[in-house]
Amino acid sequence: MSRFSERTGPIRLGMVGGGQGALIGGVHRIAARLDAEFQLVAGALSSTEERARASAEAIGLPADRTYADYAEMAKREARLKDGIEAVAIVTPNHMHLPVAREFLKRGIHVICDKPLTGTLADAKKLAKLAEKSDAQFILTHNYTGYPLVREARARIARGDLGDIRLVQVEYAQDWLAEQPAPDNKQAAWRTDPERSGAGGATGDIGTHAFNLVRFTTGLVPTALAADLHSFVPGRTLDDNAHVMLRFEGGARGMLWCSQVAAGKENALVLRVYGTKAGLEWHQEEPNKLMVTPLGGATEIVTRAAAATTDGSRRLTRTPPGHPEGFLEAFANIYGEAAQAIRAARTGAALPEGVVFPTIADGVEGVAFVDACVRSSRRDAAWVTP
Known part of the structure; x- marks a missing residue:
């Protein structure tokens, strides 16, 4: 049973990367909130403190949940009573392994942008870390959400x-x-x-x-x-x-x-x-x-x-003839991730038909x-x- 088993309401989400000037960070934030399954509450949006704080302020993150260092974020959020339950990693590829490592070892679920890593050696290392963790690992190959x-x-x-x-x-x-x-x-x-x-x-x-x-x-x-x-x-x-x-x-x-x-x-x-x-x-x-x-x-x-x-x-939101596209498909991956995370809280099986890209796909x-x-x-x- 997950240490988050008693939680209710939206899944508390953190984000690493995705600050000012980063396209994919905004896409993840929209996708995460489209179905009200997640609430972004913390972030290390840039590796420099000034840009991290400016980026967080621009999207309304509180100053006390804004970090310039992802390792500090992982340590503190894991200790907080209302700390994050999942983290979205939207950094360049070479940072996926070190960032994911910090959160996985603390039992925080990871939603990671693709590709999994920059090298095959790093991908295999990350897969071993995920295997040892109780946390879910979701890879955002978003086109599978259409x-x-x-x-x-x-x-x-x-x-x-x-x-x-x-x-x-x-x-x-x-x-x-x-x-x-x-x-x-x-x-x-x-x-x-x-x-x-x-x-x-x-x-x-x-x-x-x-x-x-x-x-x-x-x-x-x-x-x-x-x-x-x-x-x-x-x-x-x-x-x-x-x-x-x-x-x-x-x-x-x-x-x-x-x-x-x-x-x-x-x-x-x-x-x-x-x-x-x-x-x-x-x-x-x-x-x-x-x-x-x-x-x-x-x-x-x-x-x-x-x-x-x-x-x-099951993955459609509007009647026939009303177009759905890229953002909705991306949100479907977050929706599947939410079901996996909620099931992990109590050790329940995934609902029938729920599927998402995993670390093995990565x-x-x-x-x-x-x-x-x-x-x-x-x-x-x-x-x-």
Whole structure:
């Protein structure tokens, strides 16, 4: 039974990182409060005290729950009667391990941005720490929170597509097509091997694409061959990657991720083809799923439609025809996390159908990046992920 077993009301949440100038911190805060499951009460929003306090004041955090040091935050919050029950980690990748360590060892649940860590060695260390802790570990691969991604997963699992033969996934952007301005914090750390890790586009968006394949199809990769490239002069990490995949059972796949594809904004696309049918989903039009039986007409499945499965409809908030998107999908991950945390309070089983990306998914993602780098260094040789 958790030391938080007697608590009621919103889950008291802390945040590390996500201060002024950080996009993803604001996204996490919106997602956490959308369903009133969490209340942000403490934070170490920056590594510098001045910026940490200014960032906290801007979002209304009290001064006595504002920290410039995440280790101090973990120690003090663990002692407080009304201390945090969970922490959201929204720092650059290289900080995920040291920050998570401080909270996990004190039994505080961790909600961590992806990828899990910058290196495979750190990912394995973090997995061991999480295994020893009583705390839950949730990884925010937020695209798994879209209702129609859950619908695709359910239809594949019940055999609507037959035996899976082919998978194609792509995630294309253009925001790093040129050398960014020096004051662009988001670009600075994502293109820095010391903070981002071994992968550039592969780590930042390739892990999302890879996770989407794993989540929807359940296919287990056995080998991959990757061609990683940096198109922008002076860039040391990849900004484009073409990856061929082989899966258990004989299915084949292709993954393309790019941050230099001119004209592309956030074009995450999944296509899965089986012996009976194929399906296609576009993140930029997330309320439609296209399913085409072999030799038949394409069915356009809309979010919350009567034909959708219970698992898909469970994650919808508005009636059909009212668009839901990125923030709602992100909030669905927080909603699943809340159910896991509440169940952990009393040792109860998770409610049926609740699913979220775990630390095991995180290790797989970092292993994918590591394998891509190894393969590319060997002129796109086949390697085991």
